[in-house]
Amino acid sequence: MKYRKIPDETIRRLPMYLRAFSLLRTEATETISSRQLAQRLGLNSPQIRKDLSYFGAFGTRGVGYPVEATARRIRQILKLNKVQKAVLIGAGRLGTALVAYPGFSSFNLDIAAVLDNDPKKIGKKIGPIKIENTDRISTLKKRDIRLAILAVPAEAAQKTTENLVKAGIRGILNLSPCHLKPARPVKIIDIDLASQLGILPYYM
C-alpha cells in the first residue's frame, strides 16, 4: 500500500490484536484468518485487514495471518519488543492495585518505580518495589524510565505533570480526572473511570 497516515484508532487496536495473537500461540494455533479473529474481538474483518496492512502485507492469501510472526511484528511496531519501564506516581489504592496487576508484563511493560509524597508510605514496599519520595522524579531519566502512570489526586496532577516532563518522561497514562497541560508536547492518555461509568445510564 502506498503511504497513508496511520490512524490513531489503528494504533489503539494493536494491543488488542497483540493480546489475541499471544493467546493463540498458547493454543498452538499457527495461522488465523481475519474473519476468525474479528469474531473473537467483536470487530469486522476488513477492519483488521486494513489495520494490519498499514504496516505491510504479512498475511498469506487463502490462509490467514501467521500467529507467531504477526505477534512479533506488532510488538515491534508498538516498541514492545523490549521491556519498557514505567513509573507509578501515587501509591494510593488505585496505584497499588496497578502495581500488582499482572497484565502489564505480557506487553513487556514493567512498573519499575513507585513514587508518593506521603512520608508514612515512603520506604514501604508494594510487592518487590520500594516506595520512594516524589522528589526522586529527577532520577527517572538516568534510570531509563520514560513512561509514567499518574494516579495522584486531581489537585496534584498538573504540578506533577510538569515535573514529569522536566524529568524527560515521554508518555503519561493519566488516571486523574483532569486535563493536563504539559509544557512540552508529550503523549497523554486519559482514563477517567468515573466519567466512563457515568456514560452508562444514558444508554439504559
Added chain:
Amino acid sequence: MKYRKIPDETIRRLPMYLRAFSLLRTEATETISSRQLAQRLGLNSPQIRKDLSYFGAFGTRGVGYPVEATARRIRQILKLNKVQKAVLIGAGRLGTALVAYPGFSSFNLDIAAVLDNDPKKIGKKIGPIKIENTDRISTLKKRDIRLAILAVPAEAAQKTTENLVKAGIRGILNLSPCHLKPARPVKIIDIDLASQLGILPYYM
C-alpha cells in the same frame, strides 16, 4: 436545531462537561463562555457549542452558559439526576480500589453491592459494604441495581456477563481484558489498562 443523531462522542464528553460545571459552581462562577471552558478542558470552543446544542439552546448569546442550569441539564441528559446504583463484581485489588474511589459520588453513582466468589472474602467489609457471594447476582434486579463494574479475571468475564444480563443489568463497565458477548444487547464500555499503557511507547 433540527433533529440529528447525537454522536456517541458527544455523550462521552458530557461527564467531562458536568465535572467542569460542578467545579465552577464551587468557584461561585455564574456563567462561562465556550472559549473559557474549552481552554480548561483542552478542547476547542465550537466543539463544546455543538455538543451542547444537540440538546437545545441553553447558553445566552453575548454571555455564555449559566453554570448551575447547565450542570442540571447535563445531569438530566445523562440520567445522573437521581442516584444510579452499581454492583462491583470482583473484590480484588482493582475492585477494592474502585469502591473506595470518591469520584463516583459526584456523578450520583453509588456502588451499592460488591460480589465475589472467594469464600474467604465473603462477609468481609470494604468500607461500609459487605462482600456477598456471586450467586447473589440474581437479587440485583429487585435491589434496583442496573449497572455493573466487572473487575474479575479474564477467564470468568464471559460467564459473569451472561449472568449479569440474565439478572437484568443494562450497562457494564468492563475492566477485564477481553471482549464480552452478551446474550441480549447491553451497553458495554471496555477499559483495558494494560492496552492503554501499551500504546504509549509507539508515540515516544
Added chain:
DNA sequence: CAATGTGAACAGCTTCACAGCC
C-alpha cells in the same frame, strides 16, 4: 477456492464561518 490487500464509497465527527441575538 479461500482469504488477503486495497482503492473507492460511505459514515461519523470536527472545524469553520457567519448569521442571529443579548
Added chain:
DNA sequence: GGCTGTGAAGCTGTTCACATTG
C-alpha cells in the same frame, strides 16, 4: 462587542467490493 447556535465544508476512520494471490 461578544458569544451562541448551526449549516456547510473538511477530515478521519470504517466498510465495501473486488482484483489478486497462494
